[in-house]
Amino acid sequence: MTDIEQLLTRVAEQARNLRPWGWPSLPQPVDTAALERAEAALGFPLPPLLAALYLRIGDGGFGPSYGLLPLLDSPPSGEPAAVAQYLANREHSLKNPDWPWPEDVLPISHWGCGMYACVDCRSPRATVLLYEPNADRADDAWYLDAPDLTDWLHAWLDGTGWYEEANDGMDLAPWSDFRIRTAPAQAL
Template sequence: MTDLSDLLLRVRDRARRETPELAPYAGERDIAEAERQLGFVLPPLLRRLYLQVANGGFGPDDWADAWFLDSPSLAQWLTAWLHGTGWWEEEVMTAENAPEPSPWPDAAHRLAASRKSMAPPARVALE
């Protein structure tokens, strides 16, 4: 078993323990449609989370600050979640030497692109 397969099993176990009504897995068609709407291919580990754990609905309780880069990789972020050492954990946030999360560099760009794609079409004056 690979390290990522083991990680996914541990994430799925915790998600099931903490979320009794866990969303069903996403299917390949769901992933393809999400990628089409987003305009980019999901990273392999994120894709596997949706296909093998659940189609969302698990993880930290408060995602309000999710636009921060707090880990070099999704695998490391998931490991921090499993171990309770992520910056969003209350004990970590209130510690004297608490790390200050830094903004995710691509967040503004991705959000702006998303808003543009959801904007209603421009009106064209008919003569």
């Protein structure tokens, strides 16, 4: 069994043992057609591990804090699904250029108070970022949560994430690519 298969097995076991916040039960996984619709709406593919989570474990509701957002359909709590949240954030960027939302950065989990865990779908490693909009400036709102989605999931499973009470005060590094990824395209 590969490391990814072992990780998916651990996530599936943990997901079955949790009652998702705001959900009566763990949602069923999405089908391939739903994944394709989501990727078409986003305009970019999901990293393979993220796609596998939705296709094999469930359509959100598991993971740290409030769990993964559903991909396309809003959860019972009424919060937008990942695709809708991404599209709304990108639309907001057009109206408020001081707070740009980077292309291909998909919010996957809500932390409360407007904070999101996001996956950089352009990154070969599927870097996980923390968006903290309670900062004074957009440049101070983005942090590196985990170098990749695998590490982020392990931190949740092992209880070693920054959000764990035992890790109170753990500092996250700023996301150094924020301005590069939000800079307007230069004219040739």
